Amino acid sequence: xxxxxxxxxxxxxxxxxxxxxxxxxxxxxxxxxxxxxxxxxxxxxxxxxxxxxxxxxxxxxxxxxxxxxxxxxxxxxxxxxxxxxxxxxxxxxxxxxxxxxxxxxxxxxxxxxxxxxxxxxxxxxxxxxxxxxxxxxxx
Numbered sequence: 001x002x003x004x005x006x007x008x009x010x011x012x013x014x015x016x017x018x019x020x021x022x023x024x025x026x027x028x029x030x031x032x033x034x035x036x037x038x039x040x041x042x043x044x045x046x047x048x049x050x051x052x053x054x055x056x057x058x059x060x061x062x063x064x065x066x067x068x069x070x071x072x073x074x075x076x077x078x079x080x081x082x083x084x085x086x087x088x089x090x091x092x093x094x095x096x097x098x099x100x101x102x103x104x105x106x107x108x109x110x111x112x113x114x115x116x117x118x119x120x121x122x123x124x125x126x127x128x129x130x131x132x133x134x135x136x137x138x139x
Contacts, residue, residue, distance in 0.1 A: 022090040033077040047084035052077040071102035
């Protein structure tokens with residue numbers, strides 16, 4: 001078969017601008033509502049919480065071993081009870097300056113990232129600040 005080049009797809013990925021604004025570990029009790037101009041990805045570690053997406057009229061359970069992706073600009077209400085812990089990523093994926101790839105999407109996505117991914121993220125969080133953590137997070 002040789003080499004089949006997918007130049008248009010390659011160009012698309014090359015043109016995407018990834019901007020990470022936060023990678024953190026959260027463990028606090030809170031109930032509130034917000035809307036942000038960036039994407040969010042939560043990887044749930046412990047406890048159970050909930051998410052009400054008022055933009056789409058959907059409710060999601062946040063439980064250990066699962067992840068939840070939230071596009072920008074959604075009207076979201078969270079319930080983080082005592083003992084609820086998760087990793088949090090805040091980021092933008094721009095197709096052109098100021099235009100996020102997921103803008104206009106209204107559904108949140110709950111999925112199983114797999115045990116290996118959960119272990120890798122926990123391992124990255126345990127690293128001391130430095131280049132090794134940077135490269136592990138960006139691979």
